Amino acid sequence: MNASVAVQPPRQIGVERVERLSDADLADLAEATDAAIIEGGGFGWVEPQGRAALERHFRGVLLVPERELFVARLDGHAVGSALLVRPPRNNEAQAFAATLTHAYVAPYARGFGLARLMVTKAEERAAALGHRVINLDVRETQATAIALFQALGYQHWGTHPFYARVGGQTVAGLYYTKTLEPGRGRSTGALIDGAD
Numbered sequence: 001m002n003a004s005v006a007v008q009p010p011r012q013i014g015v016e017r018v019e020r021l022s023d024a025d026l027a028d029l030a031e032a033t034d035a036a037i038i039e040g041g042g043f044g045w046v047e048p049q050g051r052a053a054l055e056r057h058f059r060g061v062l063l064v065p066e067r068e069l070f071v072a073r074l075d076g077h078a079v080g081s082a083l084l085v086r087p088p089r090n091n092e093a094q095a096f097a098a099t100l101t102h103a104y105v106a107p108y109a110r111g112f113g114l115a116r117l118m119v120t121k122a123e124e125r126a127a128a129l130g131h132r133v134i135n136l137d138v139r140e141t142q143a144t145a146i147a148l149f150q151a152l153g154y155q156h157w158g159t160h161p162f163y164a165r166v167g168g169q170t171v172a173g174l175y176y177t178k179t180l181e182p183g184r185g186r187s188t189g190a191l192i193d194g195a196d
């Protein structure tokens, strides 16, 4: 007897920086975000917010000039996102640094390499914009995220003991930094060590 095995088509993964979101994208992102929140994951929200509030949130993000939104897609559907936050114009002294925040992938889309790709794309964008440093922070309970950031070369420089309150518990937060090479001008190492 011939046993036929169903061959699954390969999953399509991608990450893009977006400046606008379709209604379908907003609905997918709201679903992905609430799924990640319910699973307990990392995004600042602790309680699911519902579609209307999350769609307003993402529409608002797109309006802020210093915020760049990266969307992870699995088979074309938005399943996660991350924000690259640039310093405001009045913070000239820290203009060299950007922050990666709100990175998450819906539980049903994890393990496909989307988070790794999202962080890498955000780093490339930060470097292309001339930033030399990327900073991030994460609850100490987010083991997968911490393993990913360390694998990508982020350096743990400090721990905030009172970082977040989740489920009635105080949770510490880990602070990470990574230098970037914009590919032009002085190397970041020389710039950081230099006098100007």
Ligand SMILES: CC(C)(COP(=O)(O)OP(=O)(O)OC[C@H]1O[C@@H](n2cnc3c(N)ncnc32)[C@H](O)[C@@H]1OP(=O)(O)O)[C@@H](O)C(=O)NCCC(=O)NCCS
Binding pocket: 036, 040, 041, 042, 043, 101, 102, 103, 104, 105, 106, 109, 110, 111, 112, 113, 114, 115, 116, 117, 137, 138, 139, 142, 144, 145, 147, 148, 151
């Ligand atoms: C952290 C998170 C974004 C990872 O998303 P993901 O798309 O599944 O991650 P990837 O598929 O890119 O995998 C990243 C790495 O984690 C590893 N990994 C994935 N799932 C894992 C698991 N359940 N346990 C251990 N390691 C795991 C992968 O092996 C991979 O390592 P590699 O690139 O060296 O092979 C996702 O788990 C998440 O959203 N968590 C909750 C939110 C959060 O913690 N955000 C970060 C702080 S803001």
